[in-house]
Amino acid sequence: MTGGADTLAISPAARAALSEWLAQRRALDGASENTIRAYSRDVAGWLGFLAVHRGGNEGLAGLADVPLSDLRAWMAHERARGLGARSMARALSAVRGFTAWLADRHAGEATAVLSARSPKYRRKLPRPLTEDAAEAVISHVADQAREDWIAARDTAVVTLLYGCGLRISEALGLTGAAHPLPEVLRIRGKGGKERLVPVLPAAREAVAAYADLCPYDLVADRPLFRGARGGALNPRLIALAMERARATLGLPPTATPHALRHSFATHLLSAGGDLRAIQELLGHSSLSTTQAYTAVDAARLMEVYERAHPRA
Template identity: 70%
Template sequence: MAGYSEGAAEALAFWLDHMRALDGASENTLKAYRTDVAGFLRFLHLHHGDSLGVARLAQVSQSDMRAWMAQERGRGLSARSLARALSSVKSFIRWLADREGFDATHVLAARAPKFQRKLPRPLAPDAAAAMIEQVDTQAMEPWIAARDAAVVTLLYGCGLRISEALGLTGDQFPLPEVMRIRGKGDKERIVPVLPAARAAVAEYIRLCPYPTEPGLPLFRGKRGGALNPRMISRAMEQARMALGLPSSATPHAMRHSFATHLLAAGGDLRAIQELLGHASLATTQIYTAVDQARLMEIYRDAHPRA
C-alpha cells in the first residue's frame, strides 16, 4: 500500500480482522475504520518523509497528532467526522501498542474536537400513531397497505431498524411475544413484541398473495421478491405530507420515537439500551437530552417571556 510499509499495512489488516471477529463490527464500520486509519498512516509518511513501519508508529508524538488533526480540519473535515477518525486511530494504536508492547499515551491523550451532537427528532406519540394509521390507508392494494402498516408498527412498537424488520423471514411467523433480533455487528438481542405489532403482521400475512415460507423474506415486494426499504420510506413520505409532519418523520424516526417515549414513560436507560441493541450506553444517553429538550419546550410554551 502506497504511503507506508508492508508491515503497517499488515498490522492494519490484522486489526480489522480482529474488529470483525471479536468485536463483531459490520462491513460498513470496517470500511470507515480502514479509511480513517489509512489516511492517518499516509499523513505520517508524508509528514516525516520516511518509510512508515510498525516501529515508527510507536514514536508518534503529540505534535504529530496535532498536525494531523490540523490538516484534516484544514481540508474541510467536520468536527464530527474528525472525532470519528480520531476514535478509529486511537482504537488501532491501542491494539497495536498492546500487541507490540509500546506506550501509546501520546495518541490516546489526543482530544477530539468539540461538536454539537445532533439530537434525534422523534415524533410525538399521537403523531406516531397517526403515521401508522395513515400508512395503512394509502396503497391501492389492501395487502400492500397492510404490509406497510405492519413494518412501520414494528419500527415503532419494537424499536427495530428498517433492515431488521425487513430481515425477518417466514419461519419467524407467527411472531412470538419475545423475539430474537440480529442487529448491527451481528449482535443478537431480545425484543418484546407488542400485541398490536403481532396483529398488524398477522393481518398482512392474511392478505398477502405470496406464501409464507421458511428462509424467505416475511415482507414481500409487489412482485414477490424481498421488500426494498425505499418502498417504506416512500410510504412514510406520502403519509407525512398528508399529515403535515416534518421531513424528519422517516422510518428511523419511528425507532427514535420508540426510545424517547419509553424514556418519558419512566423506562430504565440500561433496559432501553438493550432493547435498541446499542453497544454503548453513551449512544442511548442521547435520548435523555431529547427528553430534556422536550421538557424545556413545554416550559417555554407554558411560561412565555414578556
C-alpha cells in the same frame, strides 16, 4: 480499503497490518460491516497521510511510535479538508485502536496517540414524533400503495419500528421463521449483539394482516418482508412511504423511519420507563446513548410548560 489519493502511498506491510487488525475487530469485537468500513477508511487515511508527511516508508515499528506533532498535523489536515468534529473524533478513536495494537506487537511507544484529546462536539438530539403524529404516520403510509398487500406490508414495518423500537435493518432482517410473531422477539442488532424485545398485540396483528395478503410463501429461511417481485424489501421503499405520509400530514423532514425508533424510546421514557430497561430494549451498548432521550423529554416538558405558562 478506501481513502483519498494519499492512500496510494501506503506500504504493503501497512496494508497487511490494517487488514489483520480489521479482521480481529470483526472476529473479537463483533464489529458490524459498517463499522469495519469506517475503521478501514479512517485508518487508511491516517496511514496515507503519514506516508506522504514523512516522505517514505519507516516500517511498522515507526507507525507504532508517532510523535504528537505528526498526529496534530494529521488532524489539521483532516479538518482542513472539511472533516467535522464528530467524524474527527471517530477517526481518532480508530487510529488510537490501530496504533495501540501495532505498539503491542512491535514494542512501540503509542503514548502520544493514545493521550490525544478528541475534539468536542455537541451530540444531535433525537427528533421523535409526538404520539399523535406517530399514530397518524402508521395510518397513512398505506394510502398510496399500489396493492393491498403492499399497503399492509408498509404498515406492518412501520408498526414494528414504533411498537418495538427496531432499527429498519432489524425489521427487514426478520425471516419467515418469525411469523407468526411471538410475544417476545429475539433481535440481532449492531455487532451481532442479541436482545429480547416484547411485541405489542398491534405489531403482531399488523404482521399477520400482511402475511395473509402477501402473494409469496413466507418460508423460514427467506425474508419476512418482500418487495413487489418477491425479493428482500429495500429499506428505501419504506423511507419513500414515510416521505409521502409526512407530506400528507405536514410533518417535518425529520419524520423518517428511524424517527419512529426515537419516538418509541421517548414515549416510553415519558410514561415512566426505566432508562436501563429502555437501553436494553434499544440494544444500546452505552447508557450515555440512551440518556440523550432524557434531554429530549426535558425539552418537550419545557415546551409544554411554556405554552401553559407564557411569559408576560
